[in-house]
Amino acid sequence: MRKYFLLLAILISVKTSAQKIYGTVFNEKGDLLPYSSITIKGTTIGASANNRAKFAFNVTPGIYVLVCQHIGYTTLEKKVVINSQDEEAIFILAQQKLVMKEVVIKSNGEDPAYQIIREAIKKRTYYFKQVNQFTCDLYAKDMIKLRHLPTKIFGKKIPDADRQEMMLDTMGMGIIYLSESVGKVAIQQPDKFKMQVISSRVSGSSGFGFSFPTFISLYQNTVTIFAEQLNPRGFISPIADRAIRFYKFKFLGSFWENGKEINSIRVTPRRNYEPLFSGIINITENDWRIHSFDLSLTKKSQLEIIDTLQITQFHVPVNDEVWRVKNQLLHFNFNKLGIDAVGNFVNVYSNYNVAPNFGKGYFERVIIKYDTNVNKKSKAYWDSIRPVPLEREEIKDYLVKDSLFERQKDSAVSKTAIDSLKKKQGKIKVTDAFWAGINRTHYSKTNTYTWGVNSVLKNLEYNTAEGLAVNISGYYEKNLLKRTKKLSVMPNIRYGFNNAHLNAWTDVTLRSRDLDADTKIRQNEWAFSAGKRVSQFNKQSPITPLVNSISTLLYGDNFMKTYENYFVAAGFTKQYESGVRFNVKTLYEDRISLNNTTNFTVFKKDSINITPNYPYEKISSQFTRYQAVIVSVDLSFKPGQQYIQFPYRKISIGSKYPTFSLNYTKGINGILGSDVNFDKWKFSIANDNNFKLWGTLKYNIGMGGFLNNKSVFIQDYQHFNGNRSTLAAEYLNSFQLSSYYANSTISSLYALAHVEHHFNGLLTNKIPYFNQLNWNLVAGSNTFYVDAHSNHVELFFGLENILKIFRVDFIAAFEDGGRRRTSAISIGFGGLLGGSINKVVNTNKTNGF
Template sequence: MKNLLLPLILLFTVSISAQTKVGGMVVDEFDNPVAFANVIFKNSFEGTITNDDGRFYMESDKTHDALLISFIGYEDLEIPLTSRVTYNMKVVLKESTQQLKEVVVISGKQSKKNNPAVEILKKIWAKKRQNGIRKFKQYAYDKYEKVEFDLNTIDSALMQRKIFKGLEFVFQDLDTSRITGKTYLPIFLNETFSKVHGDNILNEEKEQILGNKNSGFDNNQAIIAFVDDLYQDYDIYNNYLKFFDKSFTSPLSRTGIDTYNYALRDSAYIDNKWCYNIVYYPRRKNELTFKGDFWVNDSTFAIKNINLEVTKSANINWVKEIYIEQEFDVVNDSVFLLKRDYMLSDFSFQKKEKSRGVYGKRTTVYNNYVFDEEKPKEFYRKDRNPFDPSVMNQDSVFWARNRLEELNKDEKGIYQLLDTLKTVPKFKSYYNLVSILASGYVEIDKWNMDIGSVYDVFGFNDAEGPRIRLGARTYFGENDPWRLEGYMAYGFSDKKFKHGISGKFLLDKQSRLIVSGGHRRDIEQLGVSLTATNDVLGRSIASSAVLTVGANNRLTNINLSAFGLEIEPITNVRFRLGSTFRTLRSALPEDFSLDYIDPDTDTVASETKQLDVSTVVIYTPGKRTIGYGVERRDINDTYSTILLNYTRGIEGPWGSDFNYNKLQFSYSQPWQIGGFGRLYSTIELGKTFGDVPLSLLNVIPGNQTLFTTYGTFANMDFYEFVSDTYAAVHLEHNFNGRLFSRIPLLRKLNLREIVGLRGVWGELSDSNIALNAPTNIPLISPDERIYYEYSVGIGNIFKIFRIDFNFRGNYLDRPNARPFAVTGTFGFSF
C-alpha cells in the first residue's frame, strides 16, 4: 500500500499567497544551535518552535512587523521585520541574567515538581473525559476532508531534467510551504464529505461517506485506500497517537511528564476565554515524540489549539517532518469542540534539509454538531458501503453545498491540469511504469486484462529446478463484480507444465454473497501454516525459495479442485461453505514418502484422494475495507482475527479415501503497548478425529528458507513434527527503537529491536502412526514437552533490512536439529 507514494510524484501546480514569511536559524553566543526555541509573531498567537538544528520557518496570512524569539535560560529577543519576506535570518540568543518573572523555571530539562505547566497538565488529565463530544450520550457532525500531495523542493536543476521534458508547463506557478519554506508542486487532490454518528454509551461510531472526489484518478480506490490508511483519525487526548504504523507519545499523555519537558510560556484571552500557553519538547532524542505548544482554557482545561511537530531525530523512516495543527471551537463555557485539523507530512528518502520529497497534506473541517439524538444499535452495525457509484459521482452542486472549506483558485486548477496531464503520452508512460512497480501487474486496457504478477515470474525448488510462471487476470475496474485469474508454469528439471485457474462472482452487494471456484495442478510445499484456508492459486514462499537450509525436498504434487460460497451478513463477520477434492502424492518419492497402509487392501498406497467439505467463520472486529466489488482492500491493520474452521472428510465419492473430522481455531491480535512498541500474538488450536495419512495430518510449520516468516518455526525442518492434536502460540514484539534510543553509540542508527517467542505442543495417536508407512519421515509429535524457540532481531538496517537470530529451546537431540538459525527479510516500512 505504501508503494503507492511512487505514482504520486509526477503531476501538477499551485500557488498560495501569504503576507509575512520568515525563516532562519537560532544560535547561542557560542554559535551552537538552540533547539526548541519559541518563535512567534509579535501581538499574535501564530508561532513555531525551532527544530533540532535550530532552524525555523513560518508564514502568516497577516502582515507582521516584529518577531519575538525566546527560550528558557536566555533573554527574550525582539526582531523588527522590515519586509514581507525575510529569509536566512541568524538569531543569536544571550544567556539570561535572571529568571522569568511570571514562572519559576529551570534551564534545559524542566522539573517535574513545582512546575506550573505540569500542574495544569494534571488538570487536563482529570477533565479529558468531560470535554468535547465525550460529554454527551450521543453525537453527530459533518466532516469534510481534503488531502493533497505535493512534490517539494522544486529548483531549476529539477525542472531541467529529461524526465520533465515535454511537461514543463506544470512548473508555471510555484510557491513555498507556510510550514517549511520549500517550493512545492501539487500532484494530487482528494475530497471527502461524510456524516459521523457516535454513541458514548454503546461505544459505537459510524461514518457515512456521502461524497468522494479525487483529481485525475476517479474510482481509483488503491489511492483512496492508501490515503485512508496513511491518515487515520486520532484524538490528541489519547496517551498515544498512531501515525504511519508508529505510536507517538502524546504531549497530553499521562506518561508525558516522563517523556517531555513542559514550561508555562504565556497567558491571554482567546475568543473571550482566558487560556494558558504551554511549550513542550522531548527529554530524549530518537524517541517517537513531538515538540510544540498548546493553549488550554483556565477553567474547563480543554485544549483551545495545539500544534505538534515530530522531532527530526525521531525513529521513523521516509518521513522527514510531520506537523499538526488542531483548532477547537468554544461552544459554551464548558464545551470545546474540534473545528479544524491540519496535518503536513514530508516524505523523503533522506532527512537532509535540502533533500527532495513529497508533501502529504490533510485538512479536516468539522461542523454542524448535534448531540443526544439516540440511534438504535442496529444503525451502527448495519454496513453502508463507503464508495458506491453514487458517492463517487456527486455533481458540482453537491460539492458547492457541502465543502466546509472552499478550495482556493489553485486547488480548483488541480482538477483541470490533471485532466490535461492524462492526455500527455510521456506522463502516461511514467504513470504506467510506476503502477507496475506498485501493483505487480501490467495493465492492458484494450483487453481489460492485467498480466502478472511480475514478482512471481521466476522461482526454484528441488523438484522443478528453475521455474518460470506467467499469469493474467481480468480487470475492468476497481469494483468488478467478477474476476477470473489464471497462470501457467514450467519446471526445467521435471520438464512439466503446471497451471491454475480461479473465478469469483459477487451475487449480492448488500450481503456480499460470493461464489467462487477453481482448479490447480502444481508442486507445493505443504505444512507451512496450521490453519490456512484453501486458496486455489495460493503458493507459499517455501515452494519457490532460491536459498534454503538443508535438503528442501519434501514437496507434494497437488491436484486441487475447489468450490465455495461466502457471505457477510454482518459487518466483519464472514461465513464460508466450501468443498475441495485433492489428489496428493510426493513430488520426489525417492527422497520424501507419503506412503500409507490402505485400510481396505492392507497394501501400501502412495497417493491420497480426498473430498472435503468445510465451514469457516471469520470475525475481524474493527477491520476497515474499501470498495464494493468482488475484491475489497483493507485500509487498516489494527484489527484482531478470530477463525473457526470445521472440515468433514468424506469417503467414497470420486474415489475419496478417508472419513474424518477436523476442528481448528485461531486468534490473532496486534497489541499497542503504549510507547513500548507493538506486540503481535497468535493462538492456534486443532484436532483431527479419525485416522488419516501424513498428507492430511497437521504438519507443524517449519521454515527452511532464509526468510523470517511469522507463524512458522525458524529452527524446525519441514515435516519434522506432525500431529493430529495441537496447540501453538506465536508472540513477536517490536520495540520500534525504544531501547536502542537510550544507547549513545546506537542512537543515530535508528535501529529497532524485535524479540520473539513461539511454542507448540502436539500429539499423534497410535492408530495414525500405524496407518502411515513413510520410509524416510519419522512420525514424531512434540508431546513430551512444549517445543519452543526464541529470537532476537534487529530491524531497520539501512531502513530496509531486518535480521533475526533464532534459538531452539529443546528437542536438541533430534537428528539434524538446528540449535541456531539466521533469517531475515526486506521491506519498506515507516
C-alpha cells in the same frame, strides 16, 4: 408559465441570499499569516485561511462579528454587515504580548508551567469524556506537492510519460494529489463512529478523495496520527498522565481573550528519540482546557515515513461548557531518494451538536458511507461551500487536470482512444517472457480483457528429483455479466529436464463482484483446478523453490520433498458482512512418488548431504502409488468487522477482535478408488493487539487432532511448518529451528502457539547513538506439543526495521523435553517496509490442497 416564473424567483432568491465574506490576514509588518482561523462569533461556523492567508465563506444577509486567530498573535474581532454584495474583511493581527503574571516560584525553582500542566492533567479525562456523543460538519482539503523529482530512483529512469501524466514541470515540481471532501461526522463514547461523505472530488479523477478523517485529541494519553505506520506506539500527549516525566515545560506568559486568561507554554521533550511533541500549547486559566496548540514531530520523535509533521489546532466554545476543535492543519515534509514533497491537510469543523438523538442501530458496520452522487457535484457547488479558498496553483491544477480527464472520459470508448491505449502498451517482445514477463490488456468497446505470461527465468528452480525445472505460467482475466463476475484462468506448464516429466494444470476462479453497495456483502468464489502437478508433502509449502534451490546447490540440503499427482479439485467460498467466511473444498489426487534423479551440487563434497525425496524422518521408504478423495471445510469468524461503503462497493477495514478459525477435513475411503480414511480438525485464534507505548503483541494459537486415523498417508499428516534455512520462514505460522517432517503426527491431540511482541522502539530508544538507527526490539516464542517425545519450544529475540526492511533474530530451541538444544541466527523481512514484503511473499505461497 407560472411554473417558470416560480423557478426564476427561486433562483433569484438563492443567488441574493448567499453572499460571500472574503479577505486576507496579515501581521503588522504586512507579512501573510497563512492558515489563520476565522469564525463567526458565538458559533462554530467559519473558515480557514489558505497558504496565501486568504479566506472566504458564504453567509446569508445580516450582521456578523468575525473572530480571527493565529497562534502567537492577538485575536481580533471585526463587525461585517452583509446586504446584497460580497464584503471584504482585512485582518491585521498584532504580535501577541504575553504578560508574566505574578506567580509563586517554588523553592526548587520549578517553572510555573508545571503547575498549569498538572491542573490540565487532572482535567484531561473529564474533557475527554465530557461529551458522550456529538455530530459536526467537516470540510477537508488535502494537497501533496512535489518540489523535486529526480530523473532516476535506484538507478532506474522515471519515464517521461509518467512525469507528463503527473503534469510536472521541467524541474519535477507540481501538485500530484489534490482533493476536497464534505461530510457529516457522528461520534459516541467510547468507540462509536460514523461519517456520511456528502461530496468529494479529486483533481483529474472521478475517484473518492476522502481519507479516513484525522481527529487528533491531546486529551488522550497517546495520540495516533494518520495511520499506525507513522509510529505504531503513538505519540505521548503533553497533558498525558505521566507527561511531566517526558516533557520539559516553560511558561511564556499569558494573554486575554473574551475575558478569559490563557496561558502559553513551550513544550520540549526531555529526551530525543521518544515519541514526543515540540512546540506551543495554550491552556485556559481556572478551567484548564486546551485553547490551541502548534506542535511538531520529527525523526527525533520516532516519526516514520515522513521527515517532519506540524499540527495546528484551534478550539472554540460550542456552548458555555463545551469547547471543540474548529480548525486543524497538518503540514508535512518528505525528502528521500531525491524526492522532495510537502503536504497540507486542512480540516474545518462546524455546526457541532453535542446533544444529538441517535436512533437504535444508527451505528453499524458501515462507518464511512459515500453518497451515490458524491463525486458528481458541479464547480459552482464547490465554490459556494468551500471554507478554504483555493490557491492559484490549485485552481490551475483543477482546471487543467479536470479538463483533460473529461476529454479522455468522453473518448474512452472511441476507436481513437482504444488505438491510443493499444499503442501505449508497445509491441510484444518475446524476450520479455524470459525476465520481465508479459502483461497486456486487450482494449475493446465490448470485449476488454487482460492476459499475461509470468517470467520464465524468475521461476526456474533446481531440485534433486527433476534437476533443472522450468515453470511457464500465465493468466487471463475478464469481467462478465455487466462486471458482476470476474473470471480468472491460470494455465501452468512445468518440465523437469533431468527426469523428463511434463506436468500441466489449469486453475479457474469465478468471483462475484458486489456492485450494489446498499445490500449486505455476500461475496462468493468458485474455484476449479485439474491436471498433473508437482506438490510438496506439506500442502502449506513451507519451503520456497528459491530457498530449496540455493540450499541444494550450495550445501546439498534438499529439504523440499515432492511428489507428482493427477488431480481434480473444486472449491466454494462465501464471505458475509458479519465477518463470517465459509469455504468447502473437494480434492481427488492420484499420488505418484518422485525419486531423486541427480545429486549435483556446486561443491562435489556436499552431494553426500543429499537425502531421499520423501520425509525420511517419518517414513522408512518411498510410498507406493495410491488415490485419495478428501473433503475439507473451513469456517472463520472475525467479529466487529467495519466497512467503508462507496457508491458501488464496500471494502473491509478490519476489526480489533481476533479471528477464530475452525477446519474439519475428511478422507473418504472407497470413492474413485480412494485409499484414505481419516477425520481431523483444527481450531485457532489469531490477532494483533496494539498496546501503544508498550508495543504490539501478535499471536496465533491453535489445537487439533485426528478423530479417526484408520488410513492416513504422510501427505495428510498434521505437519508443523519447520525451517532449516537462515532465511526466516513465515512468522506466526512456522518454527524457525524445527525439522520439516520429523514431528508430523496423526495424534488425537496436539497444540501449538506463536507469540511475538514488537517493542516498536521501546527500550532501544534509551540507548545513545543506537536510538538514531530506529531499529526496534522484537521477542517471543514458538512452540508445539504432541507428547513427551514430540515437542518443540523456541525462544527468540531480535531487531527489526533494519534499513526499514530487515529483521534479524537470535533463536534458541529445545526439543524432546529439552534434551536436544540448538541455536541459530535468522534473517527475514520486518519493519516499516519489510512487514509488507513479508506479507507479499507469504500471500504468494501455495496453500490448501
